[in-house]
Structure formats: structure tokens, C-alpha cells
Amino acid sequence: MSISDNVQAQTITEAALAASFPAKFLWGSATAAYQIEGATHEDGRGLSIWDQFSATPGKINQGDNGDIAANHYHLVSEDVAIMTQLGLGAYRFSIAWSRILPTGRGAVNAAGLDFYDRLVDTLLARGIQPFATLYHWDLPLALHDEGGWLKRDTAYAFADYAEIVAQRLGDRVAGWITHNEPWCAAYLGYGIGVHAPGIKDRQAAIVAGHHILLAHGLAVPRLRAQVPNAKVGITLNFTPAYPADNRPETLRDTARADAFNNLWFLEPLYRGSYPEHLFEDMELAPPPIQDGDFDIIMAPTDFLGVNNYTRSLIIGGSTPMLPDNSTVVAPVPGACYTEMPWEIYPQALRDLLLRLHNEYHVPALYVTENGAAFADDWDGMSDTVNDPRRIAFLQDHVSAIAEALQQGAPIAGYFVWSLLDNFEWAEGYSKRFGIVYVDYSTQRRVIKASGHWYSSFITAYHQEHSA
Numbered sequence: 111m112s113i114s115d116n117v118q119a120q121t122i123t124e125a126a127l128a129a130s131f132p133a134k135f136l137w138g139s140a141t142a143a144y145q146i147e148g149a150t151h152e153d154g155r156g157l158s159i160w161d162q163f164s165a166t167p168g169k170i171n172q173g174d175n176g177d178i179a180a181n182h183y184h185l186v187s188e189d190v191a192i193m194t195q196l197g198l199g200a201y202r203f204s205i206a207w208s209r210i211l212p213t214g215r216g217a218v219n220a221a222g223l224d225f226y227d228r229l230v231d232t233l234l235a236r237g238i239q240p241f242a243t244l245y246h247w248d249l250p251l252a253l254h255d256e257g258g259w260l261k262r263d264t265a266y267a268f269a270d271y272a273e274i275v276a277q278r279l280g281d282r283v284a285g286w287i288t289h290n291e292p293w294c295a296a297y298l299g300y301g302i303g304v305h306a307p308g309i310k311d312r313q314a315a316i317v318a319g320h321h322i323l324l325a326h327g328l329a330v331p332r333l334r335a336q337v338p339n340a341k342v343g344i345t346l347n348f349t350p351a352y353p354a355d356n357r358p359e360t361l362r363d364t365a366r367a368d369a370f371n372n373l374w375f376l377e378p379l380y381r382g383s384y385p386e387h388l389f390e391d392m393e394l395a396p397p398p399i400q401d402g403d404f405d406i407i408m409a410p411t412d413f414l415g416v417n418n419y420t421r422s423l424i425i426g427g428s429t430p431m432l433p434d435n436s437t438v439v440a441p442v443p444g445a446c447y448t449e450m451p452w453e454i455y456p457q458a459l460r461d462l463l464l465r466l467h468n469e470y471h472v473p474a475l476y477v478t479e480n481g482a483a484f485a486d487d488w489d490g491m492s493d494t495v496n497d498p499r500r501i502a503f504l505q506d507h508v509s510a511i512a513e514a515l516q517q518g519a520p521i522a523g524y525f526v527w528s529l530l531d532n533f534e535w536a537e538g539y540s541k542r543f544g545i546v547y548v549d550y551s552t553q554r555r556v557i558k559a560s561g562h563w564y565s566s567f568i569t570a571y572h573q574e575h576s577a
């Protein structure tokens with residue numbers, strides 16, 4: 111049963127939906143190192159900014175941290191077996207920089223590389239394509255102590271690290287994602303301090319963002335030099351902004367929210383400049399841009415990773431618009447929300463994919479994250495967890511992707527966020543995004559009904575395509 115009436119395709123059957131996807135479309139799921147691995151003090155791993163941030167009182171809900179998380183570091187075989195059972199064709203994970211280079215640069219920790227090497231081999235042995243994200247927010251603490259993303263040098267350290275990983279994992283990785291959601295790393299981490307490293311300085315966010323983009327651009331040729339056929343991309347988060355009415359101030363504020371939330375990182379990558387007026391509207395100065403930076407940042411890539419969970423509905427306020435969602439109408443009358451609480455609006459994903467195709471001519475698109483947090487409850491005995499709202503969410507978003515595909519968007523794969531319930535950053539373990547439930551007291555995994563739904567959908571897809 112669908113709870114959203116925003117997507118027209120709801121009424122077509124699951125088989126027809128599956129059939130509407132092209133051959134070789136990848137059905138996957140995604141995770142990130144700090145959110146699932148645990149083992150933060152094992153096998154030579156260095157500390158990251160998330161270890162420090164989580165250990166700071168008051169930063170994380172309930173004082174949670176990633177020390178144990180979903181214990182994936184130790185349960186990796188079991189977790190890959192679950193992926194196999196689900197029938198996943200791809201798995202997006204992230205590599206913890208400080209496992210590879212405990213102080214961010216210099217001596218390589220062989221045990222760290224070994225862990226990901228084994229993971230990649232195990233995936234390939236099960237026919238699951240590995241997609242590796244090199245940076246999902248866990249900057250080595252030693253680099254932070256030298257200034258972190260506020261320092262240009264960190265971008266060069268990142269490119270060295272990327273090369274080391276590529277040397278080892280080489281052409282076994284199907285897709286390389288340099289950075290995950292630079293917007294979050296920069297703005298949430300440096301601008302408003304709700305994520306590590308907890309700095310509250312909006313000007314610093316602009317600087318950090320520029321150096322993250324630079325890091326991406328420097329890493330792309332280094333990856334290609336190691337792996338000539340590498341498929342390289344970056345993942346951005348998007349919250350499409352819609353106007354709540356047609357008043358000029360609403361349209362103006364919607365455009366501003368769009369520039370801030372969606373274009374800040376997209377435009378430098380694809381157009382070689384920051385959105386016009388972005389920094390002015392934020393009442394901030396541009397970052398320190400050196401000659402040639404945009405040429406580096408615009409290094410051609412093979413795909414764009416798209417993370418999308420919700421939209422924002424903007425109403426032009428009488429108060430000056432601050433580009434921080436402060437004019438978002440909430441709640442939207444009649445809308446459904448996830449636990450985050452984010453409005454469920456699948457049409458935003460369709461519109462977004464079409465926009466990236468039509469306006470930015472992105473060569474290929476992967477939806478590298480899409481999913482929902484709900485308050486899932488396991489009774490401690492059953493062999494599944496009922497999560498009908500997550501099933502509806504996934505169905506509706508898959509339908510939205512099908513529509514974008516039909517209208518020409520070059521979408522090559524879909525990764526559900528997330529495989530496992532995990533450490534949801536400042537929210538700690540209170541928000542469950544998994545299609546697999548994790549009972550944190552025993553580390554037992556229980557495939558939720560949404561996991562079973564996804565699995566049967568993937569089976570239907572293969573049946574439709576083998577005919």
C-alpha cells in the first residue's frame with residue numbers, strides 16, 4: 111500500500127515497475143564506516159573527528175558514539191551474507207581514512223587496507239559490485255589538529271590517501287566516490303557545529319567547502335592514474351526547494367534556498383563557479399580561491415551520486431531570509447513525515463534527477479542514498495520487523511526514479527540508505543534507517559519487511575530481464 115499520492119506510477123504492478131528499469135541497472139544499499147564499523151581502537155586505526163566529537167558531552171543524543179556501532183568490523187562476513195540473501199547487486203561502503211593512514215598522512219597501516227581488501231573480495235565472490243566512498247566525514251583527528259578542512263593542505267593529503275587506496279583496491283572497485291555530501295561536512299561540521307568537528311562559524315564552512323571540492327578534484331586524476339578504467343564520481347545531497355506560493359518574496363527565497371542547499375557544490379563541479387550571489391545572500395565572503403582551482407574541481411567524472419530524502423517548501427517571510435531553512439513551512443498540511451522528521455515527497459527525487467540531466471548534463475546518475483527512518487520495533491523473537499511505511503517509501507521513490515528514467519535521465523543504480531540500522535550522527539542510535547534491524551544489545555540482525563520487499567523486487571527485476 112502506498113501512502114503517497116505524489117507519484118503517478120503507483121498503480122502499476124511491481125513486476126511492471128521492475129520491467130521499466132533498463133538492463134544492468136544496479137540495485138544496492140549503502141552504509142558508512144563510522145556509522146557501522148565500531149572497532150574504533152583496533153588494528154591500528156587512528157582517531158577521527160567523529161571519535162572526538164562523539165566523546166564530547168552534549169553533542170550526541172544519549173551520549174552515543176561509534177565505538178561499537180553495528181560491530182560490522184567483526185561481523186563483516188555475516189553482513190555480506192545478508193546482502194547476498196537480499197540479492198543486492200551493489201554495495202556502497204565508506205573507507206575510514208584513519209584506518210589506512212592513522213594520522214592522515216605518512217605511514218600506511220596495512221591492517222586497515224587489509225580489512226577493505228577482504229571486504230571487496232568477499233563482495234565480488236558473491237557477485238556484489240563494490241562502490242567505495244573515500245570520505246564520509248571521518249577526517250583523521252591529526253589532520254584536524256593541523257587545521258582540517260580549513261587548510262588547503264588537507265586537500266593534498268586527501269589526494270595522496272585516495273591514491274594509496276586505489277593502488278591496493280585497484281580495478282576491483284566498480285565505483286569510486288571521492289566525497290559524500292560536502293555540504294554536510296562543511297556546513298553542519300564547520301558552519302553550525304552540529305556535526306564533527308563542531309565548529310560554529312559560517313565563514314569557516316565556506317572555506318572548508320572549497321577545500322573539500324579541491325580535494326575531490328585533486329583525487330580524480332590520482333585515482334585514474336592508478337586505475338585507468340576507474341569509474342569516478344562524487345556524491346552530493348539535495349533538498350529540492352519548492353515555493354509555497356507565487357509571491358515574489360517566496361520565489362526569491364526559494365531560489366536562495368536552492369542555491370544554498372543544492373547548487374553550492376553542484377555549480378563549481380559542473381559550471382566552474384559558485385552560484386551567483388550565494389555568499390552575498392549569506393552575508394559571507396567567498397572562500398580563498400586560487401588561480402586554476404575551478405579547473406581542478408571540474409575534473410571530468412563518470413557519474414554524480416545523488417542523495418535525496420526530502421524537499422523543502424519555502425514561504426517568503428517578512429523576516430530576512432537566512433539560507434538555513436528558517437523559512438520552511440512545517441508541517442506541510444496533509445504531508446507524511448519520517449522520524450527525522452522529513453516530509454515524504456517522492457516527486458522531488460524525480461524532479462531532481464530530471465533537472466540534473468536537463469540542466470547539468472550529468473553523464474550518469476546513481477541514487478547513492480535514499481531511505482527513511484521510522485521507529486521500528488522488534489519483539490525480540492520474530493524473524494522479521496514490520497515496517498510498512500518504509501516499504502511504501504521505497505516503492506514510491508523507485509517509481510519516481512522510473513519516471514525520471516522514462517523521461518531520459520541516465521540513472522544507472524539505486525542504493526537504499528541503509529543496509530543496517532546504524533549510528534545516525536548527532537541522533538545517535540535513536541533513528542533507524544536500516545532495511546535490516548540491528549538489536550544493539552546482542553548485535554543480532556533481523557531482516558525487516560522492507561528488506562524482504564526490496565529483495566523480492568530485485569528478484570522480479572531479474573525475472574523480467576531474463577525473459
Ligand code: GCO
Binds near residue numbers: 142
Ligand atoms: C548522509 C549520510 C548518511 C545519513 C543519512 C540519513 O549522507 O547524510 O550519508 O550518513 O545517515 O543521510 O541522515
